[in-house]
Amino acid sequence: MNKHKNLLTQLCLLLGLLASGCQKFLDVKSDKKLVVPQNLTDIQGLLDDAATMNLVRTPSYGEGSADDYFLAPSSIAALNHVAKAYIWQPLEYRYQNDWSVAYLAIYNANLALDLLQEIDRTTANASVWDNVMGSALFFRAYYELALIGQFGLAYDAQQSGTELGIVLRRSSDFNIPSKRSKVAECYHAILQDLNQALSLLPEHPQHVFRPSKAAVHALLARTNLYMRNYEAALSETEHALSIKSTLMDYNDDTDIFSLTAAVPFKPFNKEIIFYTEVYSGFGLHTPSRANITPELYSSYSINDLRRTAFFLANGTNQRFKGSYASHSSTLFSGLATDELYLTKAECLAQVNRFTEAMETLNIFLKKRWKNTVNYPTITATDQADALNKIRTERRKSLLMRGLRWMDLKRWNKEGANIILSRTMDGNTYALEPNSPRYALSLPADIIEQTGMPQN
Amino acid sequence: MNNKPIICLLAILLISTICSAQNPQSTQILTGEITGIDGENVRATIRSKRNGMAISLPDGTYSFKLQTLPDTITFSAIGYITLSKVISKIEIFNLKMTPNVQALNEVVVQTGYQTVKPNEINGTVSVISELAINATTGTNILDRILNQSSGLLLNVGKTPGNPQNKTNISIRGLGTIDGPLDPLIVLDGFIYEGDINNINPNDIENVSILKDASAASIWGARAGNGVIVITSKKGKLNQPLQIGVNANTIAETLPDLFAISQMDSKDYIGMEKMLFDQGYFNDQITRFPFRALSPAVELMLQHRQGHLSGEQLQAKLDFLATQDSRQNYLDEFYTNALTQQYGLNLRGGSNANSYYISGNYDHSLGETFAKSDRLNLKLSNDFKFGSVLSLSTLASYTSFSSHSGRPAFSNITTGSRTPVYLAFRDENGNAIPIDRFYRAAYTDTAAQGKLLDWKYYPLDNHNYEYQTASRQEFFASATLKYKLTDFLQLDVGFQHQQQRIENLSHAEPESYTARNLTNTYSQFNYTTQVVRYIVPVGGTLSSRFSNVASSTTRTQLNLDKKIGIHSINAILGAEGRNVNNSSDGNNRFGYYEDPLGFTDVDIVTRYPEFLTKSNTTIGGSASMTSTQQRFLSFYGNFSYSYQGKYHLSASARKDGSNIFGANTNDRWKPLWSAGLGWSVSNESFYNLSFMPNLSLRATYGHSGNVDLSRTALPIAAYGSNATSGLRYTRIGTINNPELKWEQLSQIDLKLDFATKRNRLSGTISYYVKKGTDLYGTAPYDYTTWGRLAILTRNVAAMKGQGIDLDLRGKILEGKFQWNAQLFFSINESKTTDYYRSSGSDLSGLVNGGNRISPIIGKPLYGIAAYQWARLDANGNPQGYLNGQPSTNYTAMATEATTSGNNLVFIGRSSPLYFGSIINTFNYGQFSLSVNVNFKLAYYFMKNSINYNSMITSGATHSDYAKRWQQPGDENLTHVPSFIYPVNINRDGIYNASEIHADRADHARLSYIRLSYTPNIATWGIGLRRLEVFGGLQNGGILWRKNSDKLDPDYNNQIPPAKQIAFGLRGSF
Incomplete structure (x- = not known):
């Protein structure tokens, strides 16, 4: 019996050891690649996930609804039920779409901000901590601006307090219900985030996938421009240009393969301040299918290098090939210096400094003109003339960049009275200047899940 | 006269005769040897009414x-x-005794932790003996x-939602909705x-199916199913x-590809011509002139471009119209599959050691x-050291290798279409290339013909x-058993x-994939006429190595004691397991096997694709995974019998795991079960002589079902x-702090009976399963996190119930x-709780019935369809x-998802009744066995x-020929007219209408x-x-309820081919 007693004691000891060692035994990670984001590197990683934050992400519905292109009847026939979007009628569509893709980037930003609360900012980690905070705020503002530009009507100081905008999410907890905020709230929230981010980011980013001071200024410029705060927008463009103002010379530049090439611009060219791409969406704007509106194309002079760089003949039509995304089927939608120059010119004209406005415009356009031919300096007789010419050049430079829809809306608010028109199946459809359809349809399943009002 | 002396004499004579009859002339001893059918010694009881008993x-x-002869003696x-x-x-009387595997009380049940007799456990277990396993042949157990x-x-045919599902087998129906x-x-x-395909059925003694809660409780949180x-x-x-020794061969008939319905080729070409003339393909032809068109459309294009005359076009189209x-x-691509299996095993034992050695080799042509090819080697040993210590060892090795074959049906597409007239040879029987992705007319002249041949040759490419x-698998185990006392044993x-x-x-370099890759990234300089290769000419090799290693340690104490009328059996143990999984994948380009070499290729930079002009990366970056799962468990099982009549059992198990993110409470989840049993036939009041065996059991227990890929914390991956x-x-x-493990509880009532001499015996059991806190997906507001439109939460519950009946009968005995x-x-399983957004429930069941669709109150596999109101006067x-x-x-589709009033619930799409009937006839040395299986009371969608x-992918159906073509046809057919342009919603609603639902009841011949x-011994x-x-396996459908001669389980798919198997089994 003694013998057995010994054995039993040993057994109990073994079980005891097991019980205590069990915790350690089970503390092994089950998948070496899995991680719960906790430290600063992990959180920065959330914002460095280009596939989620930058690439093929920004809303596309607006570009598809804008007038820089038209579709051939055979392409329209292939659209099936999405054809409604082509003629600006309410469209019922579901996941996956502009909304889900943009809000995924916003989730990452919100999660980064939530996780950052748990980490103390010390002198040792200050620069990384600040970069994370600033980047998260920037990304959130960036996508919110892109979304409000598409799903809300143009900013109007009187009416935006009552018109519906987008959802402003401020936490990564999905149990908090979504509500549509007013357009005014949305724009103010964007400005707030950007102003907070300004001091936290470096002047130049490690890679244009990441935000920087220059990007914040450029985005502030865009936001203020959309809000028609021209003084503020002007000051922001100047801040941005003081950090980065390089322009490519289309005649010859290290960042250009060749103007006639199928893809003329090298990836991440020197004009880019912050890089994002337009989401594929319904495919209306896909370069291989979208034919450039004839009057737009014919407005480029023979000696205008943009004519060669941006367009490729496709039968009797022209297709867009000048994407800064260096890809024949993806559109660039980020922040770049060419936009800054054009915004600056427009703002100067708006505050009645139209001579300076034309100067800025000429500095910019000279880089787009064949240098073997004399550059015809553009002048303006008055503010209205200046604005007209600047707006035309803005459209000609920044086409297929996800910007046209917002430009149409805000110019119509200033009385530009631009009417869009498209034909389908022999019928003509028009979009009136201040039509409520300028605020595009939200996804049907979002409306079902949240009960929010549809546009 | 004097009769008294005679009467006395007679009496004495009588008495002495009687006395002498009871006194043996001598004590006779009957001797002999009793052996079993395999030559083993048998411990038998010899008995007779007159002569008592011996062992x-x-x-x-x-x-x-023997004291009196003659006598009837039973062994x-x-x-x-x-x-x-x-x-x-x-005389010397030797006899051979035949094993009786079907006797109710002699079957042994393996639970994995113990070997028990069926009447010792309260749980419900089915044992499939070696004889039943060998009723069919084939390589998969x-x-x-x-x-x-x-x-x-x-x-069959059910799409498992969870990627952890591999076998498609269910025991007593479903116990979960989204879980494994x-x-x-x-x-x-x-x-x-x-991999279950590593196990060779020739090495298997028996298979025990543990069905109720008492089973899961001992195996833990992965055993809920x-x-x-x-x-x-x-x-x-x-x-x-x-x-x-054993050897057998299985030959299969050619698969029945004609079970897949297709449109007539002539009609199909007519349809393509109509589309072509209407300009349907023009968008593609102008924008993507290199993209492949289907063969007939390509010919039409050639004609339009002036390369073919009208007569030539017609001749070629006429040829295609004859092709199926x-x-x-x-x-070209199919043959009769053939499988050969060979095996050799040796077994034996002395009084201190027993062994089993086997080698099996299988070879299959698919x-x-x-x-x-598969090779299995196995060595198992049991050693006895004295009377208290014994050691069991097992080592086995499996080696498996396979080589792919030819393209399977509809594998080859032309520009993402599968034309019904696809031909691999021309009119003269010569092999022809196919425009699989790109048009040969375009690629032949691309880069002025200086690129590699870009054509796809279907007959050769494989x-x-x-x-x-x-695959190589190595398996080794050793268990040391030490008898502490005569009733206590320790196993390690x-x-x-x-x-x-x-x-x-x-x-290889001649393959299409290799040529296509090289050409895609080639850059051609039109001036110098030189081709620059970004991907070198050569082959490609994609490799992936994966490794699974698991180690388990177990310590178990076994108690087995009989104290008078009490009998106790208990086990108590602890077990730790570690499973490591890793994989490594790589791609090589410019690969040549002999001499061995490859070239490094830039897979990071974007290069222009020759045809599409897009800048893309070549892709094929390396991959690695590594996971490690650990489990720690404590378990115990206790059973007590009183007088062999009343049985009490209980078991419990505590499991812990390192599954990432689980907090301590979730890691330690006790699972328990309890059971009661009553051997009615052992009662003193029991006197039904026609039914000498009758017992009742009841068990109740809990188990868990854990999905190893889920966790409550936000999980990120690096890259x-x-x-x-x-x-x-x-x-x-995404972070979901409310995520829990699934809970399953089951109650089971069982009745076992056997009539005299086991003439009729069986088991009937009734069970109810309740699953709560089940994983369920539900759509949610993806504004919060746009990665997915649905999320998983523990929101669901289901209930399953059913009856299992096993009956065995000896209908005729004798010669x-x-x-x-x-x-x-x-078996019936239905959802009792599942979160659904506002909207009709039935719309979730409009999916053909092959996916689990959780609708409250409805079966988990069910079908709903649109109500049908006939074709209208225009064939719509x-x-x-x-x-x-x-x-x-469009409006009807919306009504279906909102109110569902235009939908109707058809029924379940998984059988309510199922089973099989096996009849075995023995006559002399011949035996004939027929197994028919049946599935009843369910529906399928045709x-x-x-x-x-x-139009878009070339998928067709023979119903095209029955379509509405002229007014009045709406009284003859339900197939709508063909309208162009097509209307997706019209097609969708037609195909989801109730007219296509039919009963799926059928019976199949499993084997004969x-x-x-x-x-042979003589x-x-x-x-x-x-x-x-010899026999027939997968004999096909014997009876079906639907009148369209469709196979409900393999609806519009290729059914399993019939197999003819024959072989021999022998022993020396």
């Missing part, structure tokens, strides 16, 4: 004292058929156990992590060397000429492009399993962005025997909108023509098997036993 000795010899032994013999004179038990169902569905597989006492316990053959002590792709595939796989066991898999995908060089973190699973077995199951299908017939398809699919067992060639057998 044979361990070496098989016996001596039985009985556990596991053997009782024999009776009339003995009239003394799971195929062998189907149709040999109640409650076991192969869910597979039963747990245990091999020789330990959880089996390898039931457990399949596979036990290998072992040697026996005191058994002379016995050599077994199904026939062409059969002719129906598409794929080849595979010679240059193929996949090979090889260790098992290690390692499996390495290598998957290679070869594309690196190739362009920026920055490391990224990506959230794959001609007829035995029958019936396995009959009733009509459904109902607001109660009226309508052709407003396919029909979908015009949108027809004839065997001949000659008295032939004197050394063979002790020989069985020669």
Whole structure:
């Protein structure tokens, strides 16, 4: 019996050891690649996930609804039920779409901000901590601006307090219900985030996938421009240009393969301040299918290098090939210096400094003109003339960049009275200047899940 | 006169006669040797009414004292058929006893932790014996156990939502909605992590199916779906060397490709011509002139471009109209599959050691000429050291290799279409290339012909492009058993399993894949006429190596004590397991096998694609995974019997795991069960002599079902962005602090009975399963996190209930025997709680019935469909909108998802009743066995023509020929007219209408098997036993309820081919 007693004691000891060692035994990670984001590197990683934050992400519905292109009847026939979007009628569509893709980037930003609360900012980690905070705020503002530009009507100081905008999410907890905020709230929230981010980011980013001071200024410029705060927008463009103002010379530049090439611009060219791409969406704007509106194309002079760089003949039509995304089927939608120059010119004209406005415009356009031919300096007789010419050049430079829809809306608010028109199946459809359809349809399943009002 | 003396004399005579009859002339001893059919010694009890009883000795010899002759003597032994013999004179009487595997009380049940008799446990277990396993042949053990038990169902055609499901087998229906569905597989006492195809059925002794809660409680949180316990053959002590051989061949008929419905080729070409003339393809032809068109359209384009005359076009189209792709595939790519299996085993034992050694080799040629080989080697030993210590060891090795074959049906597409007239040879029978992705007319002149040949050659390509796989598995276990006392035993066991898999995908330089890749990234300088290769000319090799290694340690204390009328059996143990999984994948370019070499290629930079002009990366970056799972468990099982009449049992298990993110409470989840049993027939008041065995059992218990891929914390994965060089973190699973493990509880009531001499015996059990806190997906507001439109939460509950009936009967006994077995199951599973957004419930069931669709109150596999209101006068299908017939398809689709009033619930799409009937006839040395399985009371959705699919991908259906073509046809057909442009919603509603639903009840011939067992021992060639057998497997449908002659389980798919199997089994 003694013998057995010994054995039993040993057994109990073994079980005891097991019980205590069990915790350690089970503390092994089950998948070496899995991680719960906790430290600063992990959180920065959330914002460095280009596939989620930058690439093929920004809303596309607006570009598809804008007038820089038209579709051939055979392409329209292939659209099936999405054809409604082509003629600006309410469209019922579901996941996956502009909304889900943009809000995924916003989730990452919100999660980064939530996780950052748990980490103390010390002198040792200050620069990384600040970069994370600033980047998260920037990304959130960036996508919110892109979304409000598409799903809300143009900013109007009187009416935006009552018109519906987008959802402003401020936490990564999905149990908090979504509500549509007013357009005014949305724009103010964007400005707030950007102003907070300004001091936290470096002047130049490690890679244009990441935000920087220059990007914040450029985005502030865009936001203020959309809000028609021209003084503020002007000051922001100047801040941005003081950090980065390089322009490519289309005649010859290290960042250009060749103007006639199928893809003329090298990836991440020197004009880019912050890089994002337009989401594929319904495919209306896909370069291989979208034919450039004839009057737009014919407005480029023979000696205008943009004519060669941006367009490729496709039968009797022209297709867009000048994407800064260096890809024949993806559109660039980020922040770049060419936009800054054009915004600056427009703002100067708006505050009645139209001579300076034309100067800025000429500095910019000279880089787009064949240098073997004399550059015809553009002048303006008055503010209205200046604005007209600047707006035309803005459209000609920044086409297929996800910007046209917002430009149409805000110019119509200033009385530009631009009417869009498209034909389908022999019928003509028009979009009136201040039509409520300028605020595009939200996804049907979002409306079902949240009960929010549809546009 | 004086009669008194005579009467006295007579009386004395009588008395002395009587006395002398009771006094033996001498004490006779009957001796002999009793052996079993395999030559093993049998411990038998010899009994007779007049002469008492004796027991044979361990070496098989016996001596039985006989005082009176003649006498009827019975020989009985556990596991053997009782024999009776009339003995009239003394002689050496040797006899052979035949094993009786069907006797109710002699079957042993393997739970993986213990070996018990069925009457010792309260749980419900089905045992599939070696005889039943060998009723069919084939290389996969799971195929062998189907149709040999109640409650076991192969869910054909059901799409498992969870990627952890591999077997499609369910035991007693479903116990979960979104969680893992597979039963747990245990091999020789330990959880089996390898590939089930590694197990060779020839090595298997029996399979126990543990069905109720008492099973799961002992196996833990992965056993909620039931457990399949596979036990290998072992040697026996005191058994002379016995050599077994087996060889068999299975030949299959050609697969029936014509079970797939297709449109007539002439009609199809007519349809393509109409589309072509209407300009449907113009968008593609102008924008993507290099993209492949289907062969007929290509010819039409050539004609339009002036390369073909009208007569030439017509001649070629006429040729295509005679072609049927199904026939062409059969002719070129299919063959009769053939499988050969060979095996040799040796077993035996002395009084201190027993062994079992086996080697098996299988070779298969698949129906598409794929080849595979498998070699299994096994060595198992049991050593006895004295009377208290014993050691069991097992080592096995499996090597498997396979080589892919030819393209399977509809594998080859032309520009993403599968034209019904696809031909691989021209009018003269010569092999022709096919425009698989690109038009040869375009690529032949691309880069002025300086690129590599860009054509796809279907008849050859498989010679240059193929996949090979090889698997090696090594398995070793050792268990040391020490008898502490005569009733207490300590087992310490260790098992290690390692499996390495290598998957290679070869594309030799002549293959299409290799040429296509090189050409795609080639850059041609039109001035210098020089081609620059970014991807060098050569082949590609994609390799993936993966490794699984698991180690398990177990310590178990066994108690087995009888104290008078009390009998206690208990086990208590602890077990730790570690499973490591890793994989490594790589791609090589410019690959040549001989001489061996490859070239480094830039897979990071974007290069322009020659045809599309887009800048893309070449892709094919390397991959690595590494996971480690750890489990720690404590378990105990206790059973108590009083007077052999009343049984009490209980078990419990505590499992812990390192599954990431679980907090401590979730890691330690106790699972328990309890049972009561009553052996009614052992009661003193029980006197039903026609039913000598009757017992009742009841069990109740809890188990868990854990999905190893889920967790409650936000899970991110790392990666690196190739362009920026920055490391990224990506959230794959959102934070859900409310996520829990699934709970399953089951109650089981069982009745076992056997009539006299086991003439009729069986088990009937009734069970109810309740699953709560089940994982369920539900759509949610993805504004919060746009990665997915649905999330998983523990929101669901389900209930399953049913009856399992096992009946065995000896219908005819005597020279001609007829035995029958019936396995009959009733199972119904339905959702009791599942979150759904606002909107109609039924719309979730409009999916053909092949996915689990959780709708409260409805079966988990169910079908709903649109109400049908006939074709209208223009041949348009009509459904109902607001109660009226309508052709407003968009509105009807909306009504279906909002109110569902225009939908109707058809029924379940998984059988309510299922089972099999096995009839076995024995006459002399011949035996014939027929197994018919049946599935009843369920529905399936038939396919029909979908015009949108027809136009976009070339998927067709023979219903096209029945379509509405002129007014009045709406009274003759329900197939809508073909309109162009097509309307997706019209097609969708038509194909989801109730007219396509039909009953799926059917019965199939599982197998018919004839065997001949000659008295080989008398032939004197050394063979002790020989069985020669042959039969038909997968015999096809014998009866079906639907009148369209469709196979409901393989609806519009290729059904399994019929197999003819024959072989022999013998022992020396």
